[in-house]
Amino acid sequence: MDRRTVFYISDGTGITAVGLGRSLLSQFNLVQFDRITLPYIDTVAKADQVVSQVDAQVAIDAQLPLVLYTIADPQVRQRLQNCKGYQVDVFGALLPALAQELGQTPCNSAGTSRALDKEEMYRFREDAVKFTLENDDGGRQRDYDRADIILTGVSRTGKTPTSLYLALQFGIRAANYPLTADDLDETQLPKILQQYRHKLFGLTIDADLLAAIRQQRRPDTDYASLRQCHREVADAYAMFQLNRVTTLDVSQLSIEEVATRIIADAGLQRRFK
Numbered sequence: 001m002d003r004r005t006v007f008y009i010s011d012g013t014g015i016t017a018v019g020l021g022r023s024l025l026s027q028f029n030l031v032q033f034d035r036i037t038l039p040y041i042d043t044v045a046k047a048d049q050v051v052s053q054v055d056a057q058v059a060i061d062a063q064l065p066l067v068l069y070t071i072a073d074p075q076v077r078q079r080l081q082n083c084k085g086y087q088v089d090v091f092g093a094l095l096p097a098l099a100q101e102l103g104q105t106p107c108n109s110a111g112t113s114r115a116l117d118k119e120e121m122y123r124f125r126e127d128a129v130k131f132t133l134e135n136d137d138g139g140r141q142r143d144y145d146r147a148d149i150i151l152t153g154v155s156r157t158g159k160t161p162t163s164l165y166l167a168l169q170f171g172i173r174a175a176n177y178p179l180t181a182d183d184l185d186e187t188q189l190p191k192i193l194q195q196y197r198h199k200l201f202g203l204t205i206d207a208d209l210l211a212a213i214r215q216q217r218r219p220d221t222d223y224a225s226l227r228q229c230h231r232e233v234a235d236a237y238a239m240f241q242l243n244r245v246t247t248l249d250v251s252q253l254s255i256e257e258v259a260t261r262i263i264a265d266a267g268l269q270r271r272f273k
Contacts, residue, residue: 046076071091135147144192161255172270
């Protein structure tokens with residue numbers, strides 16, 4: 001398998017560059033990528049340091065490193081063009097066409113956002129994260145009426161990290177409820193969930209994968225046994241089907257993919273722009 005170094009360079013946190021880069025590079029599964037993220041490259045001096053780092057990598061690697069950057073300042077972008085890597089200039093490729101269509105010159109500012117938007121985003125995010133933490137793993141069930149969504153499933157199906165991702169990235173108040181052995185003895189939903197059926201979203205997983213995950217947490221226990229995992233997954237799925245709970249198999253999905261699929265399938269909306 002080929003190996004390539006890829007630099008994600010941004011004048012902000014780097015989240016956009018990394019997200020875009022991963023989406024693009026996921027289409028090339030015969031190449032192994034060694035990723036280097038360089039955030040807050042917002043001056044010419046910092047860009048010069050990046051150029052030196054990329055050029056040093058060229059001397060090490062057998063092939064040119066990929067250099068993907070989301071930089072608003074044209075002077076910083078121009079300086080990065082001096083590096084010897086294969087460059088993907090996201091803003092440089094898209095901004096001119098957008099400027100022409102919108103009839104407006106780009107402001108070329110790093111991480112531009114109105115202060116009011118940032119304040120609103122922070123408020124929604126803080127509220128959602130607080131709610132999600134308080135309603136993690138079946139906690140504070142009396143707050144379910146305020147939930148935007150309630151994730152449910154057997155233990156170790158990714159309910160908690162998915163809930164937190166929904167809160168942080170979308171401002172969604174996500175509660176989660178773990179199905180226990182007692183819950184799975186019944187075909188009906190647990191009593192606390194029945195009145196919130198319209199908010200439920202079930203997570204399921206391949207039973208063999210679940211057993212491997214549980215083995216890392218509690219090795220050589222009945223909790224992690226293949227027999228127990230197969231029984232729980234089958235019983236939970238049957239419960240979801242009987243009660244018409246929308247279900248998603250998370251076996252081959254990242255947390256980001258699970259969260260965005262939930263957003264789409266449940267018809268939820270991001271609370272901040």
